[in-house]
Amino acid sequence: MPRAALVLRPEPGNAHTCAALAAAGIVAHALPLFRVTPCAWQVPDPRDYDALLITSANAARHAGAGLARLAELPVVAVGAATARAARAAGLTVALVGSGDAQAAVAQAGAYPRLLHLTGRDRAGRLSLPAVVVYASVAVVPPPAALDAARDAVVLLHSPRAAARFAALAAALPRERVRLAALSAAVLAAAGVGWHSAEIAAAPTDLALVEAAVRLAIDP
Numbered sequence: 022m023p024r025a026a027l028v029l030r031p032e033p034g035n036a037h038t039c040a041a042l043a044a045a046g047i048v049a050h051a052l053p054l055f056r057v058t059p060c061a062w063q064v065p066d067p068r069d070y071d072a073l074l075i076t077s078a079n080a081a082r083h084a085g086a087g088l089a090r091l092a093e094l095p096v097v098a099v100g101a102a103t104a105r106a107a108r109a110a111g112l113t114v115a116l117v118g119s120g121d122a123q124a125a126v127a128q129a130g131a132y133p134r135l136l137h138l139t140g141r142d143r144a145g146r147l148s149l150p151a152v153v154v155y156a157s158v159a160v161v162p163p164p165a166a167l168d169a170a171r172d173a174v175v176l177l178h179s180p181r182a183a184a185r186f187a188a189l190a191a192a193l194p195r196e197r198v199r200l201a202a203l204s205a206a207v208l209a210a211a212g213v214g215w216h217s218a219e220i221a222a223a224p225t226d227l228a229l230v231e232a233a234v235r236l237a238i239d240p
Contacts, residue, residue: 023046023047023048023234023237023238024047024172024173024174024199024236024237024238025047025048025049025050025169025173025174025237026042026047026048026049026050026173026174026175026176026201026233026237027049027050027052027167027169027170027173027174027175027176028042028049028050028051028052028053028176029052029053029054029175029176029177029178029182029186030053030055030176030178030179030182031053031054031055031056031057031079031157032053032056032057034078034102034178034226035051035053036051037226038176038226038229038230039051041226041227041230042230042233042234045230045234046234047174047233047234047237050169050173052162052166052167052169053160054159054160054162054182054185054186054189055157055158055159055160055181055182056157056158056160057079057082057083057140057155057156057157057158058083058155058156058158059083059084059085059154059155060083060141060153060154060155060156062084062087062152062153062154063087063152064087064090064091065091065136065150065152067090067091067093067094069134069136070094070134070135070136070150071094071095071131071132071133071134071135072094072095072096072097072115072129072132072134072135072136073091073094073095073096073097073112073135073136073137073138074096074097074099074122074125074126074129074135074136074137074138074147074149075096075097075098075099075103075106075107075112075137075138076098076099076103076122076125076137076139076143077099077103077139077140078100078102078103078105078106078107079106079140079155079157080103080138080139080140080154080155081103081106081107081109081110081112081138082106082110082155083154083155084110084138084154084155085154087154088110088111088112088138088154089111091112091136092111092112092113094112094136095112095113095114095115095116095132096112096113096114096115096116097115097116097118097125097126097128097129097132097135098114098116098117098118098125099117099118099120099121099122099125100117100118100119100224100225101117101225102225102226103117104117115132116128116129116132119223120224121204121224122147123147126147126149135149135150136149136150136151136152137149137150137151137152138151138152138154139151139152139153139154140153140154140155140156140157141153141155141156141157142156142157142181157181159185162189167186167189167190167193168193170186170190170193170198171193171194171197171198172197172198173198173199174199174200174201174233174236174237175198175199175200175201176201176229176230176233177200177201177202177203177207177208177210177211178203178207178226178229179203179207180206180207180209180210181210182207183200183202183207183208183210183211184210184211186211187210187211187212195214195215195216196214196215196216197216198215198216199215199216199217199218199236199237199239200215200217200218200219200236201218201219201221201229201232201233201236202218202219202220202221202229202232203220203221203224203229204220204221204224205220207220208220217236217239218236219232219233219235219236220232
């Protein structure tokens with residue numbers, strides 16, 4: 022019988038990942054370690070920019086009414102999920118990068134003046150003007166909730182989640198926990214000593230789920 026999986030990402034992505042795992046025959050436990058909330062922000066003059074850079078679907082979901090004042094700008098989106106959220110928010114997506122933010126910026130040569138709509142605790146800093154439109158606020162998990170990670174596969178979507186899981190799970194025997202990480206940087210944030218780990222073949226939720234399934238069925 023496959024091992025269970027523990028999904029730490031915030032909603033609504035958590036439910037999406039759990040559903041994908043369930044479709045693959047893996048029992049998934051939802052344990053969001055963060056809750057995404059909007060931040061107050063001042064809308065810059067759209068005439069100062071050529072396009073918006075959106076690296077997370079959360080930016081499009083939580084930017085609020087101010088986003089309409091930037092709707093004339095095309096969007097450079099990182100990942101298909103971010104592009105879908107941008108379109109749902111009424112924006113026009115001009116380019117969808119399949120790699121990380123740096124790769125998307127490199128691909129966006131036609132838009133030299135990018136405005137990055139981002140989160141408060143973003144990993145890494147691009148050399149671009151940025152506006153913080155949302156924040157991921159830490160959630161205290163219920164007592165003993167992390168026991169579900171024992172002999173299970175834990176999906177890590179971000180360096181911040183990886184580091185927080187490692188801290189919260191300090192009492193767990195690492196040699197009994199398997200990690201599926203979205204990238205090498207995410208895995209590095211979790212530290213060492215785990216039973217095994219696999220990095221997703223691409224920085225997408227689908228690739229991460231596929232890695233988790235392999236770990237779940239591996240002897």
